Amino acid sequence: MNSLIEENYLKALFSYANDQGEVSVKDLSEKLDIKMPTVTSMMKKLSTKGLVQYTSYKPIKLTAKGRKAAGIIIRKHRLTEMYLVEKMGFGWENVHEIAEQMEHVKSPDLFDRMDELLDHPKHDPHGSPIPDKNGKVDWINYPKLSECKVGDRVRLAAVVNSSADFLSFLNKRELQLDTEMELVSVEPFDNSMIVSYHDKPNETLSLLVSEKLLVEVISSLDSNQQSP
Amino acid sequence: MNSLIEENYLKALFSYANDQGEVSVKDLSEKLDIKMPTVTSMMKKLSTKGLVQYTSYKPIKLTAKGRKAAGIIIRKHRLTEMYLVEKMGFGWENVHEIAEQMEHVKSPDLFDRMDELLDHPKHDPHGSPIPDKNGKVDWINYPKLSECKVGDRVRLAAVVNSSADFLSFLNKRELQLDTEMELVSVEPFDNSMIVSYHDKPNETLSLLVSEKLLVEVISSLDSNQQSP
DNA sequence: GTATATTGTTAGACGCATCTAACAAAATTA
DNA sequence: TAATTTTGTTAGATGCGTCTAACAATATAC
Ligand SMILES: [Mn+2]
Ligand SMILES: [Mn+2]
Ligand SMILES: [Mn+2]
Ligand SMILES: [Mn+2]
Numbered sequence: 001m002n003s004l005i006e007e008n009y010l011k012a013l014f015s016y017a018n019d020q021g022e023v024s025v026k027d028l029s030e031k032l033d034i035k036m037p038t039v040t041s042m043m044k045k046l047s048t049k050g051l052v053q054y055t056s057y058k059p060i061k062l063t064a065k066g067r068k069a070a071g072i073i074i075r076k077h078r079l080t081e082m083y084l085v086e087k088m089g090f091g092w093e094n095v096h097e098i099a100e101q102m103e104h105v106k107s108p109d110l111f112d113r114m115d116e117l118l119d120h121p122k123h124d125p126h127g128s129p130i131p132d133k134n135g136k137v138d139w140i141n142y143p144k145l146s147e148c149k150v151g152d153r154v155r156l157a158a159v160v161n162s163s164a165d166f167l168s169f170l171n172k173r174e175l176q177l178d179t180e181m182e183l184v185s186v187e188p189f190d191n192s193m194i195v196s197y198h199d200k201p202n203e204t205l206s207l208l209v210s211e212k213l214l215v216e217v218i219s220s221l222d223s224n225q226q227s228p
Numbered sequence: 229m230n231s232l233i234e235e236n237y238l239k240a241l242f243s244y245a246n247d248q249g250e251v252s253v254k255d256l257s258e259k260l261d262i263k264m265p266t267v268t269s270m271m272k273k274l275s276t277k278g279l280v281q282y283t284s285y286k287p288i289k290l291t292a293k294g295r296k297a298a299g300i301i302i303r304k305h306r307l308t309e310m311y312l313v314e315k316m317g318f319g320w321e322n323v324h325e326i327a328e329q330m331e332h333v334k335s336p337d338l339f340d341r342m343d344e345l346l347d348h349p350k351h352d353p354h355g356s357p358i359p360d361k362n363g364k365v366d367w368i369n370y371p372k373l374s375e376c377k378v379g380d381r382v383r384l385a386a387v388v389n390s391s392a393d394f395l396s397f398l399n400k401r402e403l404q405l406d407t408e409m410e411l412v413s414v415e416p417f418d419n420s421m422i423v424s425y426h427d428k429p430n431e432t433l434s435l436l437v438s439e440k441l442l443v444e445v446i447s448s449l450d451s452n453q454q455s456p
Numbered sequence: 457g458t459a460t461a462t463t464g465t466t467a468g469a470c471g472c473a474t475c476t477a478a479c480a481a482a483a484t485t486a
Numbered sequence: 487t488a489a490t491t492t493t494g495t496t497a498g499a500t501g502c503g504t505c506t507a508a509c510a511a512t513a514t515a516c
Contacts, residue, residue, distance in 0.1 A: 005473070025494060038474055040495060045472095057481065057494060087315075088341050098335045105329045113316050233503065253464060266504055268465060273502095285464060285511060 002051075004104045007073050008032065009042055010051060011103075013062050014070035022059035071135020076111050077103035078124035078131075083114040085125040092125040092177075093167035126167075127158025127177050127214065142214035145183075145193065146207055151221030152183045158214040166212065173203055180218065230279075232332045235301050236260065237270055238279060239331075241290050242298035250287035299363020304339050305331035306352035306359075311342040313353040320353040320405075321395035355386025355405050355442065370442035373411075373421065374435055379449030380411045386442040394440065401431055408446065
């Protein structure tokens with residue numbers, strides 16, 4: 001139906017959409033590392049296929065049909081990642097590149113089977129939600145660790161970067177999904193954070209790291225207070 | 229390295245090579261359903277890449293490098309088929325199409341892991357040998373059932389066709405790999421065969437079927453005799 | 457050994473996805 | 487508001503893998 005290349009555009013449109021579901025030609029161009037004129041012409045093509053809502057000089061939006069197609073690709077990606085980790089023994093840092101390729105495999109059966117063998121997982125190994133068979137994903141908007149306050153007790157819910165480098169960095173510090181941490185202090189100079197978890201009483205995380213960790217706040221010091 | 233399209237040519241060159249390892253432009257063209265001029269130009273391209281030995285008007289041969297590349301693709305295909313059957317519960321009639329796509333996935337790790345989890349299988353679900361990591365395959369030249377003689381006791385070693393239709397046909401008759409059969413008689417009119425196996429004393433197989441079944445002969449009536 | 461059939465190559469075109477160069481619209485700044 | 491910067495489009499070219507039409511070499515038949 002859609003070519004591998006079209007699928008990659010759809011996925012990007014889905015992933016980089018703002019709150020209005022829109023993406024600019026420039027953003028798409030940069031994320032995909034494809035020049036703007038190429039993006040423009042692909043948008044025209046996807047528009048004639050009814051996957052995208054395109055008007056010259058206006059930001060781009062997926063149609064319902066396009067959103068569904070994109071969601072299904074992302075479903076395949078995330079199911080694959082989960083399958084590789086849970087059933088084949090891969091580390092979470094080594095599955096993204098494989099899933100990038102497998103997400104284009106045309107075989108509903110294969111992914112349905114993964115889903116079944118995994119007992120219908122809700123999240124992938126990086127905490128990202130797995131869309132349902134209709135491409136629908138219900139999104140929980142976790143805050144970043146960097147937005148938390150001293151004294152907060154949090155659970156690592158997801159990471160917003162799946163690069164092997166970043167995940168290996170977390171591995172070295174024994175930071176995994178569901179690890180519970182307490183925010184000990186924030187260094188005002190560079191906004192680096194000191195957190196404690198497991199048997200580690202004070203691990204330092206730079207802002208670059210804490211921005212990439214999405215957390216669920218379990219408890220907070222100023223529970224019932226507004227800022228003064 | 230090699231594009232998906234190049235990989236499909238390599239695989240075809242490997243699979244349809246005659247005893248001298250050669251394939252004609254015409255054969256390749258027919259098997260791949262690609263017109264001859266296109267094949268010619270791809271052969272020139274693969275030749276400059278050192279994968280194929282090409283001289284105008286001569287049959288085509290893979291180089292050692294090309295043979296290795298092809299063998300590795302076929303290894304990935306067959307490991308995938310075996311993995312889908314053994315670890316994911318697919319029937320042997322439903323794995324070929326998926327493997328056709330997965331064989332192009334670039335990730336030695338994925339296939340090494342399949343190999344390990346499967347405990348280094350020698351054959352795929354259709355009885356075809358799995359090449360080693362260098363693309364080398366040691367080929368056992370089983371006879372076709374159609375070449376056997378009345379009274380022969382044989383084991384089904386492999387099928388030479390992986391179409392869902394053909395394999396479903398065998399499923400219906402409870403004919404599986406390793407099933408032991410005895411050749412009861414051959415109908416001279418159409419060369420159809422009557423065989424017995426399991427609790428089935430006389431199942432009829434047309435020539436079209438018996439030609440697609442490769443067998444290991446376990447015992448023969450005229451064991452130590454030449455034809456008169 | 458010539459005629460005919462088969463197989464293979466050359467030439468030129470096309471669709472797809474990409475690019476660069478040039479231009480145009482929209483947004484920002486002054 | 488006018489000038490400048492940023493963003494987006496149009497036009498035309500390129501490489502890849504494909505095709506058809508025409509021609510050429512090889513194999514087969516007579
Ligand atoms: Mn991923
Ligand atoms: Mn992920
Ligand atoms: Mn197969
Ligand atoms: Mn097979």
